Amino acid sequence: MTGFSKQWPLWEVFIRGQHGLSHRHVGSLHAVDAESAMKNARDVYTRRNEGVSIWVVEAAQITASSPSDKGPLYEPSESKVYRHPTFFEIPEEVGAM
Amino acid sequence: MSHALFETLLRLGDNTLILGHRVGEWCGIAPVLEEDIALANMALDLIGQTQMWLALAAEIEGKGRSADDLAMLRDAWDFRNVLLVEQPNGDFGQTLMRQFLFDQFHLLQLQALTDSSDQRIAAIAAKAVKEVTYHLERSSDTVIALGDGTSESNSRMQTALNKLWPYAGEMFVTDPIDLESVEAGIIPDPSTLRDAYMDAAEKVFKLAHLAPPEGNFAHSGGKTGFRHSEHLGHLLTQMQWMQRAYPGAQW
Numbered sequence: 001m002t003g004f005s006k007q008w009p010l011w012e013v014f015i016r017g018q019h020g021l022s023h024r025h026v027g028s029l030h031a032v033d034a035e036s037a038m039k040n041a042r043d044v045y046t047r048r049n050e051g052v053s054i055w056v057v058e059a060a061q062i063t064a065s066s067p068s069d070k071g072p073l074y075e076p077s078e079s080k081v082y083r084h085p086t087f088f089e090i091p092e093e094v095g096a097m
Numbered sequence: 098m099s100h101a102l103f104e105t106l107l108r109l110g111d112n113t114l115i116l117g118h119r120v121g122e123w124c125g126i127a128p129v130l131e132e133d134i135a136l137a138n139m140a141l142d143l144i145g146q147t148q149m150w151l152a153l154a155a156e157i158e159g160k161g162r163s164a165d166d167l168a169m170l171r172d173a174w175d176f177r178n179v180l181l182v183e184q185p186n187g188d189f190g191q192t193l194m195r196q197f198l199f200d201q202f203h204l205l206q207l208q209a210l211t212d213s214s215d216q217r218i219a220a221i222a223a224k225a226v227k228e229v230t231y232h233l234e235r236s237s238d239t240v241i242a243l244g245d246g247t248s249e250s251n252s253r254m255q256t257a258l259n260k261l262w263p264y265a266g267e268m269f270v271t272d273p274i275d276l277e278s279v280e281a282g283i284i285p286d287p288s289t290l291r292d293a294y295m296d297a298a299e300k301v302f303k304l305a306h307l308a309p310p311e312g313n314f315a316h317s318g319g320k321t322g323f324r325h326s327e328h329l330g331h332l333l334t335q336m337q338w339m340q341r342a343y344p345g346a347q348w
Binding site for chain 1: 131134135138242
């Protein structure tokens with residue numbers, strides 16, 4: 001057996017809570033494969049009854065935005081207040097939205 | 098009180114107590130953080146099961162002893178756990194091999210106990226069976242992964258199997274105390290669990306490229322209390338030290 005890295009790959013863990021609608025990122029862990037990552041996630045992140053569903057994703061498979069692109073990516077939306085739905089009168093009958 | 102029922106409950110509770118303590122010895126020193134937490138979880142599951150078994154044992158005994166008294170104030174010859182669970186941890190592979198050998202038996206035993214004629218025992222078994230299903234999944238997968246890993250990990254797992262296999266047989270020996278409980282419909286006859294155990298173990302060993310040693314020799318003396326191995330006394334000195342030095346101490 002050659003080509004084994006000493007370190008197991010990193011996995012990101014997402015858990016859907018008892019009442020949550022979507023999975024939330026809760027942390028990361030190391031595991032040799034997806035199945036053992038799932039077991040480790042169960043042991044590390046659901047000990048206190050936190051969740052009803054677990055997703056694990058190998059961290060290397062995640063494409064993340066780069067902090068240095070912050071300007072072009074996000075700043076243009078800062079000055080576009082009209083994209084927020086705050087310019088409408090909401091009839092009282094509608095109640096809380 | 099029924100002597101056989103009390104002994105039967107001690108056998109159940111002492112298996113989980115001693116194995117729980119052994120597994121707990123890894124806390125903080127396991128090879129990786131994820132395994133460390135997984136082992137601690139499993140140890141806590143086993144101690145939780147112990148509380149239920151020994152509380153019921155104490156109630157059946159009716160001498161005013163508690164589960165804590167039974168766990169912390171008995172000496173080695175009063176313990177009724179099988180010899181397998183008191184064997185030292187060894188390396189990580191040996192710990193997981195011991196775990197697999199016990200988990201496979203434990204699951205079959207608990208599945209049968211959910212049909213116990215004693216409702217209290219059936220209820221404890223129904224709760225424990227879910228935990229132990231996961232224990233077995235984890236230990237069998239790890240035995241396979243290490244057995245089918247590198248030549249180093251394979252040889253360590255084979256060494257562990259050679260060492261521990263002679264302790265597996267004791268789990269399937271039926272003695273007069275078992276028979277009394279079997280006849281009352283309280284527990285399954287341990288010897289009837291053997292075939293399913295061997296089938297399941299064989300599948301795992303095949304995938305793990307491991308082979309149990311030849312021969313049917315089985316150590317005995319744990320569950321009857323006749324002769325524990327030297328390791329139990331050492332384990333008890335650690336586990337019971339606090340209660341012995343400071344009787345009644347609480348936190």
